[in-house]
Every structure is written in C-alpha cells, then in structure tokens.
Amino acid sequence: MTTAKCDGPAGRILVVGGYGAVGATVTSTLAEWFPGRVVPGGRDEARARRHGGVRIDVSDPVGFRQVLDGLGDVTAVVLCVEPPDAVIARACLERGIHMVDIGATRRLLDAVAELHGLAVGAGATAVLSVGVAPGLTNLLARRAHDAVGGAQRLDLTVLLGSGERHGVDAVRWTVAGLAEPVTARPERTVLPGYGTRTAHPFPFSDQHSLSRTLSVPEVTTRLCLDSRPLTAALFALRRTGLLRTGTARPGVQRMLTAAFSRVHLGGDGFAVRADARRGDRHAAYALTGREQSRVSGLVAAYVTRALLTAALPAGVHHIEQLRALADLPETLAAHGVTLLRRLDPQPQR
Ligand SMILES: NC(=O)c1ccc[n+]([C@@H]2O[C@H](COP(=O)([O-])OP(=O)(O)OC[C@H]3O[C@@H](n4cnc5c(N)ncnc54)[C@H](OP(=O)(O)O)[C@@H]3O)[C@@H](O)[C@H]2O)c1
Structure with missing residues (x-):
C-alpha cells in the first residue's frame, strides 16, 4: 500500500459505516494517508468510539446534520452504507462537503445525481459508482x-x-x-x-x-x-x-x-x-x-484521496465520468x- 501522507484541504473525513466490511478498509487506508483526520461512524456508539469515531445514523437526517455541524470541520463524507433516500447526500452537499458513495442501488444513485446543480453551487463534488460493482465495472x-x-x-x-x-x-x-x-x-x-x-x-x-x-x-x-x-x-x-x-x-x-x-x-x-x-x-x-469488500474499500479510499488532492470538478459524477480516476485499475x-x-x-x- 502507498503509505505516503497526503496534503489537501484541512478538515476531517467522516466514514459512515466506517467499521463495516468495506468501511474498515476505507478508514484504515485513509488514516495512513491523512493521519488524525479520519472519523469512522455507525449506529453502535460503543463500537464507533472504540474505533475513535462517532455515533451516526443515516436513517435519522436531523441527527446526521447535528453530527456534521457538531464536528464542524468535515471536508468529505464517505458513505459505506446506503441511506434510505438522498436527504443525507443533500445535507453534505449543501454544506459544501465532498461525498463518495459506495451504494449500488439505482433508485438512490439517481436521486443523488439530481443534486448536481446544488453541488456545483456549493463547490462540492460527489463521486458515485464507487467499489467493485458498481465501480471497477464502470471503469472497464x-x-x-x-x-x-x-x-x-x-x-x-x-x-x-x-x-x-x-x-x-x-x-x-x-x-x-x-x-x-x-x-x-x-x-x-x-x-x-x-x-x-x-x-x-x-x-x-x-x-x-x-x-x-x-x-x-x-x-x-x-x-x-x-x-x-x-x-x-x-x-x-x-x-x-x-x-x-x-x-x-x-x-x-x-x-x-x-x-x-x-x-x-x-x-x-x-x-x-x-x-x-x-x-x-x-x-x-x-x-x-x-x-x-477490501478492494471496494480501496477504490473508495483512492477516490476520496483524489477528491481531496486532485481538484475534481464540482458536481455529482459517476466514476467513469472523471478522467483523473481512469487509471485506478492499474493503481x-x-x-x-x-x-x-x-x-x-x-x-x-
Ligand atoms: N460498490 C460496491 O462494489 C460495493 C461493494 C460492497 C458493498 N457495497 C455496499 O456497501 C454497503 C456496506 O456493505 P458492507 O459489506 O460493508 O456491509 P456491513 O459489513 O454490514 O457494514 C455496514 C456498516 O454500516 C453501518 N450501518 C448500518 N446501518 C447504518 C445506519 N443506518 N447508519 C449508519 N451506519 C450504519 C454498520 O454499523 P452499525 O450496524 O453499528 O450501524 C456497519 O459498520 C452495502 O450497502 C453494500 O451494498 C458496495
């Protein structure tokens, strides 16, 4: 693994579902690149705290916004769990927070894609179709x-x-x-x-x-x-x-x-x-x-790193629309x- 630390905008990276099968790889990989800036989250407060993270629930939009505002300096959210609808994505993008979504459900991804204008206005980037399938399938x-x-x-x-x-x-x-x-x-x-x-x-x-x-x-x-x-x-x-x-x-x-x-x-x-x-x-x-699961997590980690360091265009994009990510299979x-x-x-x- 590339262990070199990365620069990029200051602020923390919230990995929701950050101790699950996919999320655990996202959390550990990003923590190597952005030490001290990665916060894993999930519904089990004790487990989240054991991983140095926070309790957060994507089915509770009010609570989700409170966590974002409470942390105060979140630059990017990696969603390693599927929320019920696009309200969570909206909460991130309207705050100018970048987003990576590993979800694989058409209805949800379509709803997030409709937030493109909002994301552009807020100067935020969301990358969808991240993982093995969708993700590497899209790139191939x-x-x-x-x-x-x-x-x-x-x-x-x-x-x-x-x-x-x-x-x-x-x-x-x-x-x-x-x-x-x-x-x-x-x-x-x-x-x-x-x-x-x-x-x-x-x-x-x-x-x-x-x-x-x-x-x-x-x-x-x-x-x-x-x-x-x-x-x-x-x-x-x-x-x-x-x-x-x-x-x-x-x-x-x-x-x-x-x-x-x-x-x-x-x-x-x-x-x-x-x-x-x-x-x-x-x-x-x-x-x-x-x-x-591990490779899906690695794809999400590399996409997040590109989001924070490679000046991807604002808006909501599927992975195959971003030329900066085309070489991910070789990486x-x-x-x-x-x-x-x-x-x-x-x-x-
Ligand atoms: N794109 C791809 O190639 C790809 C590949 C694999 C998986 N996925 C998708 O990724 C998602 C996660 O898969 P996984 O294999 O990592 O599952 P998993 O091991 O069950 O992990 C799910 C994680 O999300 C947390 N979580 C569950 N419900 C939550 C909620 N309402 N709010 C906040 N956190 C919640 C869980 O912790 P708590 O129970 O403590 O909350 C756990 O940490 C699935 O939707 C799956 O379809 C996509």
Whole structure:
C-alpha cells in the first residue's frame, strides 16, 4: 500500500459505516494517508468510539446534520452504507462537503445525481459508482466502450467469491436483488482464472448509469458466484418466484441472508469483465482480485484521496465520468488486482 501522507484541504473525513466490511478498509487506508483526520461512524456508539469515531445514523437526517455541524470541520463524507433516500447526500452537499458513495442501488444513485446543480453551487463534488460493482465495472466498461469507438452494446459480468465473509448489508442487498424482475437472458462468459461461466442478469446500478453516461442503448450486468452449484441453486430459486417481495417473501429473504452470512463455500476471489460491441468490433477487459469488500474499500479510499488532492470538478459524477480516476485499475495492482487488457474476443452472439 502507498503509505505516503497526503496534503489537501484541512478538515476531517467522516466514514459512515466506517467499521463495516468495506468501511474498515476505507478508514484504515485513509488514516495512513491523512493521519488524525479520519472519523469512522455507525449506529453502535460503543463500537464507533472504540474505533475513535462517532455515533451516526443515516436513517435519522436531523441527527446526521447535528453530527456534521457538531464536528464542524468535515471536508468529505464517505458513505459505506446506503441511506434510505438522498436527504443525507443533500445535507453534505449543501454544506459544501465532498461525498463518495459506495451504494449500488439505482433508485438512490439517481436521486443523488439530481443534486448536481446544488453541488456545483456549493463547490462540492460527489463521486458515485464507487467499489467493485458498481465501480471497477464502470471503469472497464468505459475502456471497452472507447476501444470500439462507442459501444452499441455493453455486457458486464461480475463473479463473486462465495467463500468471502461479505458484510451483512452487502448480503442483504444481493438477496433483495434476487427478488427484482429480470428482462435480459443469462450468458456464458470466460472469466480469467474461472473458465467459462453462466452469469445471470442482476440489478447492479452500473448498467443503468452507464447507458446514460456513455449513451449506450443496451447495457446488461450479470452475476455468478465462484461456486457453480451455488450459482445454479441461487438462480433456480429466483426462477421459482419465492423471493419476490409483496407476498410472504421477506421471511424467505431473511433466511437466505442469514444462510449466506454463515455459510462460506468457495474462495474469496472475484472477477469482473466488460465486453463492448459495435458492429463487428468487439473489445473486452477484465480484472481479478481477492476480497471484494477490501478492494471496494480501496477504490473508495483512492477516490476520496483524489477528491481531496486532485481538484475534481464540482458536481455529482459517476466514476467513469472523471478522467483523473481512469487509471485506478492499474493503481490497484499494488493491492493484488490484475488487469487483463483486450481478452481474446468471444464468438459473436
Ligand atoms: N460498490 C460496491 O462494489 C460495493 C461493494 C460492497 C458493498 N457495497 C455496499 O456497501 C454497503 C456496506 O456493505 P458492507 O459489506 O460493508 O456491509 P456491513 O459489513 O454490514 O457494514 C455496514 C456498516 O454500516 C453501518 N450501518 C448500518 N446501518 C447504518 C445506519 N443506518 N447508519 C449508519 N451506519 C450504519 C454498520 O454499523 P452499525 O450496524 O453499528 O450501524 C456497519 O459498520 C452495502 O450497502 C453494500 O451494498 C458496495
């Protein structure tokens, strides 16, 4: 890891969810670069204080504003937990506080993107789509898109290690995603180190934001796990409709969340791949690494560092819109992430 201390505007960095699976890496990495300036936060007061932080709850906007105003010198907030709506983002941006959001829910990211004018007026920058997916998927998609001279179609594939101890909130988010309706088809894709895998359409936010930021008409993100049997079982369960919300499904979702939080079959590796197509042109990029929570946290830490030191433009931006962040996959090589450029093209489908 780069341990050199950084300058940048004075003031503290509040990491909300700062002792969770992703947030713990954000907190420790930023604390190396900005010693004495990082404040982790969460709802458990005793735990927050043990980490030198504060009690804070994103579902309590009044209390959230009081914490921001009480700290008095917060320069940046890193959201490592999804708030219920965009009120928390508004509270940060209207105060001129920069923001990094690792959330993966389309509805929430769209609501924050609507605060662009407010952020510009306040001189604040918010970066969305930060992590592995969304995040690194967006950056690979941008490269593949540029390589074909503007994609007509983008296919993103995410493989997650079912042996990793993913955070509870991340598991809950994934199980909830299984309940959403599906329009695209599964696809077979080669993932470096994992062979040919069947990946299933999944509601990661990247496919929606990329279709707008890159003006690509057809974008689909698909998911598989490193364990083939678990992938097959999970998506067979989805096809039964048992997980859909609105009926007696929350109980089934809770059971599945608990099972995934306890059972760790498989490894802790992950892979992402982006394929862009335009006519008969095809470009593909992929990367692999270990521990998606840790790498998501590293992406958030590097984005925060760029926010504080690289004069990013004011406003709300998805990661692929900021050229200063385009080399992040190469930067992550120091943390065991391997980038593969232009994989052998897959046969045209
Ligand atoms: N972009 C990506 O690639 C990516 C990757 C992984 C995860 N994520 C997203 O990141 C989020 C966190 O994932 P995780 O794996 O780190 O989960 P986690 O281990 O469960 O961590 C969640 C953290 O947030 C805190 N928290 C929960 N509710 C809160 C609230 N209302 N107010 C303030 N703090 C709260 C928790 O502490 P307390 O319970 O003490 O409050 C905990 O520290 C999830 O929404 C997940 O979907 C995104």
